[in-house]
Amino acid sequence: MVNRKAEMFRLGLGESAAFYRSHPLLNFVYFAMIVGMTMFSNHPAFLLSSFIMAWVYSVLLRGVKAIRFNCMILLPTMILTVLLNTLNVHNGVTVLFYLNGNRITLEAIIYGCATALMLSSVMIWFSCFGTIVTADKFIYLFGRIAPVIALTxxxxxxxxxxxxxxxxxxxxxxxxxGRGGKDIGLIARIRQLGKEVSILIAWSLEASIESADSMEARGYGLRGRTSFHLFRLASTERWILVAMIFLGGICIAVCALGHTNIYYYPTILLPPISLEQAACLGAFWLLMFSAVAIDIRGMRQWN
Structure with a gap:
C-alpha cells in the first residue's frame, strides 16, 4: 500500500481519476467557470485561492511532473512578470525608490504580483484541463455545433x-x-538535434496525410454522419452539475455587482469586507474543491 501511494504521488492519478471518468459537460463547466473567475477577478483573495487550488489539483493529477513544471517554468515566469510590470509601469503614489530616474512604486509591484498569480493560475488550470478533457470529449461537446473548430x-x-x-x-x-549522446561535442550535438527535428517534421507530415486520407475514407464532413460515444450523464452527475452551476452563478453575480473589484492605481483601493464577498469566496472554494472531492471519493472507493 505504501509503495502504491508513493507511485501514485510520483505519477499522479491521470486517467484513473474519477473526475476524468465523469461526463464531458461536467468537466467543461468546471474548468470554464474556474478559469473565467480567475481571469476576470483581480481581487488578491480570489487569485491566491485559485493559485493554491490549481497547484493542489495539478499535483493530484500529474504528480511529480506538475511540481517540476510549476517550479521550473511558472515560477521564473511569475518573477519575470513582476519585474517587467515594476520596471515599465510607473503609476502609483507610493514611491519606494528611483531607478535611472524612473519611479519604482509599491502599486506597480503589487499589480505585477496579481498579474503573475493570474497568468500562472490559468496556465496550471489549463494543464489540468488538458489531462481531463481529451480530444474525444472535446469533439463530443462541440462536434455538432462547430465541427471544424472542434476538430482543429x-x-x-x-x-x-x-x-x-x-x-x-x-x-x-x-x-x-550509436548517434548522439553526451560524449559528443557541441557542434555535433547541434547537428544531431537538427537531424532529429528533421525526422520529426517528416514523420508528422506523413502522419497528417495518412490521417486526412483515413478521415476522408470514413466519411468525415458528410451530411448526416453520426459519431459514436459512450458518454452518459448519470443522475449523480446531474446533481453535481446543478451544484457547480449554482456555485458559479453566485460567483458571477457577486463579481458582476462589483463587490470583488479592486483598484491598484493610483492607490490600492480594496472593497470593504462584506457578506456578498465572503459568500462569493466560499462558493469559489467549494467549486474548485468539487473535482478534488470527486477524485478523493473515487480513490476511497477503489481502495
Missing part, C-alpha cells in the same frame, strides 16, 4: 504531447544506432 482544437490539444512522444522515440532510436 482537439488536434492542437493532442499535437503537443504527440510530438513530445515522437521526439523521445526518435532520440532513443538514434542513440541505439
Amino acid at each position: 482544437l482537439s488536434m492542437i490539444l493532442r499535437f503537443i504531447p504527440l510530438l513530445k512522444n515522437r521526439f523521445r522515440e526518435i532520440s532513443a532510436a538514434q542513440r541505439c544506432m
Whole structure:
C-alpha cells in the first residue's frame, strides 16, 4: 500500500481519476467557470485561492511532473512578470525608490504580483484541463455545433504531447544506432538535434496525410454522419452539475455587482469586507474543491 501511494504521488492519478471518468459537460463547466473567475477577478483573495487550488489539483493529477513544471517554468515566469510590470509601469503614489530616474512604486509591484498569480493560475488550470478533457470529449461537446473548430482544437490539444512522444522515440532510436549522446561535442550535438527535428517534421507530415486520407475514407464532413460515444450523464452527475452551476452563478453575480473589484492605481483601493464577498469566496472554494472531492471519493472507493 505504501509503495502504491508513493507511485501514485510520483505519477499522479491521470486517467484513473474519477473526475476524468465523469461526463464531458461536467468537466467543461468546471474548468470554464474556474478559469473565467480567475481571469476576470483581480481581487488578491480570489487569485491566491485559485493559485493554491490549481497547484493542489495539478499535483493530484500529474504528480511529480506538475511540481517540476510549476517550479521550473511558472515560477521564473511569475518573477519575470513582476519585474517587467515594476520596471515599465510607473503609476502609483507610493514611491519606494528611483531607478535611472524612473519611479519604482509599491502599486506597480503589487499589480505585477496579481498579474503573475493570474497568468500562472490559468496556465496550471489549463494543464489540468488538458489531462481531463481529451480530444474525444472535446469533439463530443462541440462536434455538432462547430465541427471544424472542434476538430482543429482537439488536434492542437493532442499535437503537443504527440510530438513530445515522437521526439523521445526518435532520440532513443538514434542513440541505439550509436548517434548522439553526451560524449559528443557541441557542434555535433547541434547537428544531431537538427537531424532529429528533421525526422520529426517528416514523420508528422506523413502522419497528417495518412490521417486526412483515413478521415476522408470514413466519411468525415458528410451530411448526416453520426459519431459514436459512450458518454452518459448519470443522475449523480446531474446533481453535481446543478451544484457547480449554482456555485458559479453566485460567483458571477457577486463579481458582476462589483463587490470583488479592486483598484491598484493610483492607490490600492480594496472593497470593504462584506457578506456578498465572503459568500462569493466560499462558493469559489467549494467549486474548485468539487473535482478534488470527486477524485478523493473515487480513490476511497477503489481502495
